[in-house]
Amino acid sequence: MKEKRSYRVIFYILFIICFMAMIPPIFNIANQEEVVLGLPMFLTWVFSWGLLASIVLLVMYFFDSNFEKKHATK
Amino acid sequence: MDLMVVVPIIMLCIYVGIVLFIGVVIPFLNRRKHSTFEEFYTGSKSMPAFVVGMLILVTFYSGSTFTGKLGFVVKYGVVGAYTMPYTVMSGLALYLLAEKVWPLGKKYRLSTLADLMELRYQDKKIKLLTGITGICMNIPWLTMEVITMGMTLNIATNGYLPIPIGSALAMSIIIFYLVKGGVKSVSLVDTFSAILMLIGSCIVFVYIINYFYNGDVSTIWTAVDQVSKDKLILPDNLEIGQWQFWLSWTICGTLGMLAWPSNYMEIYLGKSVKETRKSGIITAFGGMFNLVYIILGFAAVGIVALGYPAASDPQFSLLEMVKLTGNPFIFGLLACFMFALTLGTMDSTLLALSGLFSNDVVTTIKRIKENDENIGEVPGEEAQLRRVTSSGKDDVKRVQKILIGIGIIAYGIGLLELPMMVFIAGYVYEGIIQLIPLVLGGLYWKKSTKQGAYAGFTSGMLLFIGMNIIGFKPFGGIFPGIVAVLVNTIVFVVVSSITYEKYKEENEKKYGHIYHDFYEGDALKGHFTNEEAAE
Numbered sequence: 001m002k003e004k005r006s007y008r009v010i011f012y013i014l015f016i017i018c019f020m021a022m023i024p025p026i027f028n029i030a031n032q033e034e035v036v037l038g039l040p041m042f043l044t045w046v047f048s049w050g051l052l053a054s055i056v057l058l059v060m061y062f063f064d065s066n067f068e069k070k071h072a073t074k
Numbered sequence: 075m076d077l078m079v080v081v082p083i084i085m086l087c088i089y090v091g092i093v094l095f096i097g098v099v100i101p102f103l104n105r106r107k108h109s110t111f112e113e114f115y116t117g118s119k120s121m122p123a124f125v126v127g128m129l130i131l132v133t134f135y136s137g138s139t140f141t142g143k144l145g146f147v148v149k150y151g152v153v154g155a156y157t158m159p160y161t162v163m164s165g166l167a168l169y170l171l172a173e174k175v176w177p178l179g180k181k182y183r184l185s186t187l188a189d190l191m192e193l194r195y196q197d198k199k200i201k202l203l204t205g206i207t208g209i210c211m212n213i214p215w216l217t218m219e220v221i222t223m224g225m226t227l228n229i230a231t232n233g234y235l236p237i238p239i240g241s242a243l244a245m246s247i248i249i250f251y252l253v254k255g256g257v258k259s260v261s262l263v264d265t266f267s268a269i270l271m272l273i274g275s276c277i278v279f280v281y282i283i284n285y286f287y288n289g290d291v292s293t294i295w296t297a298v299d300q301v302s303k304d305k306l307i308l309p310d311n312l313e314i315g316q317w318q319f320w321l322s323w324t325i326c327g328t329l330g331m332l333a334w335p336s337n338y339m340e341i342y343l344g345k346s347v348k349e350t351r352k353s354g355i356i357t358a359f360g361g362m363f364n365l366v367y368i369i370l371g372f373a374a375v376g377i378v379a380l381g382y383p384a385a386s387d388p389q390f391s392l393l394e395m396v397k398l399t400g401n402p403f404i405f406g407l408l409a410c411f412m413f414a415l416t417l418g419t420m421d422s423t424l425l426a427l428s429g430l431f432s433n434d435v436v437t438t439i440k441r442i443k444e445n446d447e448n449i450g451e452v453p454g455e456e457a458q459l460r461r462v463t464s465s466g467k468d469d470v471k472r473v474q475k476i477l478i479g480i481g482i483i484a485y486g487i488g489l490l491e492l493p494m495m496v497f498i499a500g501y502v503y504e505g506i507i508q509l510i511p512l513v514l515g516g517l518y519w520k521k522s523t524k525q526g527a528y529a530g531f532t533s534g535m536l537l538f539i540g541m542n543i544i545g546f547k548p549f550g551g552i553f554p555g556i557v558a559v560l561v562n563t564i565v566f567v568v569v570s571s572i573t574y575e576k577y578k579e580e581n582e583k584k585y586g587h588i589y590h591d592f593y594e595g596d597a598l599k600g601h602f603t604n605e606e607a608a609e
Binding site: 060 | 165292355
């Protein structure tokens with residue numbers, strides 16, 4: 001029987017949001033001269049979304065590990 | 075000779091000494107000769123996540139990071155941050171690929187992407203096509219690093235070491251430890267190089283900010299604002315396009331990860347799916363490290379407002395900026411980690427390329443002539459073992475000879491005059507992504523057929539080459555390779571759909587066990603780790 005990882009849909013949606021935020025036209029929101037958190041706004045924007053995507057990937061890893069552990073014991 | 079020359083040379087000599095020790099002496103002390111190509115090329119799938127992650131990181135942060143990419147920030151400003159999204163997304167791509175590719179690689183004892191494609195399509199010519207594409211797209215990357223190695227040594231020695239001699243010296247070191255230790259030497263050297271880069275670049279970063287900007291990063295932006303305000307935002311009239319360039323790079327970089335030959339070598343290095351997944355996470359977080367060279371690039375722009383001269387060439391901004399500080403140790407450290415990065419990119423690319431040439435081209439042509447069975451055609455572990463061990467030692471000897479040959483050729487081409495590195499890298503990515511429909515279709519879509527793969531690839535590649543010849547960039551600057559891969563995908567899907575029923579009739583009975591392993595969810599559940607595979 002095929003393993004179902006339905007929780008992954010949520011992670012995929014989060015990855016798509018992070019990806020979309022880092023590309024045009026959405027990233028134009030941050031294309032301004034202001035300095036935010038010590039960096040030009042555009043850099044802060046790209047860095048933050050990239051960091052968020054990396055954290056989401058880390059969380060997905062823990063979900064996957066738990067899922068595989070559960071299936072291994074079944 | 076002044077200290078600014080002597081100290082960097084001594085530091086570089088120490089670095090080379092360490093590299094030779096860990097790349098040659100340690101594998102020699104192990105005294106275990108490589109008995110198969112799989113062992114030489116993938117270390118028999120036995121590396122932990124940290125080593126694989128560091129290897130990928132050092133490939134991503136090539137020597138051109140602190141020259142070409144930093145120079146790009148100096149010239150064009152924030153658009154230079156284009157590397158961040160695709161590095162992060164590449165980590166995700168690696169994570170997802172690992173769970174599909176690693177178990178298949180373990181079960182069928184695969185070493186390259188082309189091996190995987192031969193297994194899926196049961197066609198040796200597709201393997202040949204994949205291998206040749208990988209070689210063509212890797213050679214420019216290799217030659218780019220040849221010149222970076224020579225330039226780094228030339229600047230580090232204040233011009234005493236001419237570029238051709240520096241490149242030759244570095245190339246000889248790489249070939250020496252690659253021939254001796256294969257991927258095991260690469261993993262040891264690259265782990266050391268990645269750690270040196272991570273620590274070294276942080277030290278240089280802190281020193282530069284302290285020296286020129288009194289330890290306050292925010293003053294960089296005030297300085298940049300005075301001399302080149304437009305670099306803090308994405309300008310509308312950028313000569314290379316604005317959103318088109320960014321979008322093209324994000325797509326090409328992420329897709330390129332899915333088809334880049336050395337990445338498959340790195341996936342197969344991991345000792346389990348879990349370890350390879352972890353290396354994907356390391357890659358994603360490693361993407362954040364791009365911020366270091368981006369800020370350093372802006373620091374190089376801002377020093378003009380502080381009364382210092384602008385760099386003679388944007389690509390050498392960091393080296394010249396550190397020279398201005400007059401600190402020989404920081405200059406030596408910079409030279410060491412820049413050299414380490416070129417070495418790291420160079421060794422893994424050279425090894426990947428030699429493997430492709432030997433395993434995917436030479437051996438495949440021989441197997442086509444002899445009408446050998448395809449990978450996985452005969453089920454069972456014994457058949458796979460027979461395939462990799464029957465001419466194992468000859469395979470290793472061949473790849474070692476090819477490695478020396480490719481090294482010499484790359485050196486020769488590398489010394490030719492080349493345009494800005496970032497643009498060369500762009501062409502390479504556009505070419506390699508033409509493999510994407512063939513690879514992803516084969517991995518995730520049961521209806522993929524070899525006819526679809528040939529038709530899609532041919533149309534995509536012809537379109538990519540044609541558009542480049544006439545210089546057509548759609549939508550004001552989108553890379554032609556992206557349009558070509560879209561057409562490639564459409565052709566692949568249409569032709570596969572048309573030919574699937576006949577393909578199924580001819581193949582499903584004979585290769586049912588392979589389709590089962592590719593598409594039946596947990597069919598390879600038992601091959602998640604080396605231990606489970608052995609059981």
